[in-house]
């Protein structure tokens with residue numbers, strides 16, 4: 001079953017500081033994603049990987065094209081109203097970048113539990129799930145009740161990934177979520193992603209590391225200057241365009 005159909009997606013930026021010069025982020029990008037599939041997005045720096053994920057999550061308003069999400073109802077994420085976008089975020093569609101969104105004076109366990117609590121899960125149940133994820137990503141237990149503001153880059157990234165996984169979204173958009181992790185914790189992150197995939201989560205992810213792409217991806221979308229250069233099964237991907 002197709003979860004997401006991306007059709008002719010384009011994003012042009014008006015850069016005011018450059019006398020309103022137009023910068024092309026994406027140009028006519030089309031692909032489909034199947035339920036339970038892991039699609040990796042690769043390409044050189046500036047090829048449009050982050051812009052693509054931000055358009056799919058509607059952090060950016062696409063300039064043109066359709067992003068049809070086949071959930072309970074069919075929704076065009078490129079044009080639907082903000083209320084529909086907000087309703088889909090969390091339970092249906094999750095997003096995480098490589099940087100943790102700081103929430104001042106909120107302990108790590110509550111940062112991870114927050115999306116669940118916002119959906120109505122009782123706080124203690126949500127914290128239980130948060131602790132499981134923090135444990136699985138080897139965040140030291142003594143940090144669970146501390147504030148992430150003082151954490152290392154890798155610790156923060158693990159809190160970030162745990163937060164994205166906590167609500168078990170149907171579609172997970174990941175923008176370099178493992179860039180600061182050492183090989184061991186990266187392996188743990190891959191294990192958690194594989195568990196999520198096994199439970200039917202669909203993932204679209206940008207990864208810096210070829211080993212992560214090779215370990216988890218089913219197919220690879222190769223972007224070049226905002227356009228799709230190729231969509232390949234993982235067996236045919238040689239890893240060369242991962243920056």
Ligand SMILES: Nc1ncnc2c1ncn2[C@@H]1O[C@H](COP(=O)(O)OP(=O)(O)OP(=O)(O)O)[C@@H](O)[C@H]1O
Pocket residue numbers: 013014015023024025043044045046047048049050051052243
């Ligand atoms: N908010 C923005 N305003 C103006 N231009 C932007 C904006 N976001 C992205 N761009 C431009 O769009 C193009 C694609 O950028 P994008 O960040 O999507 O690339 P990327 O493949 O994710 O790069 P990297 O691997 O370096 O993170 C670049 O030319 C970039 O300068």
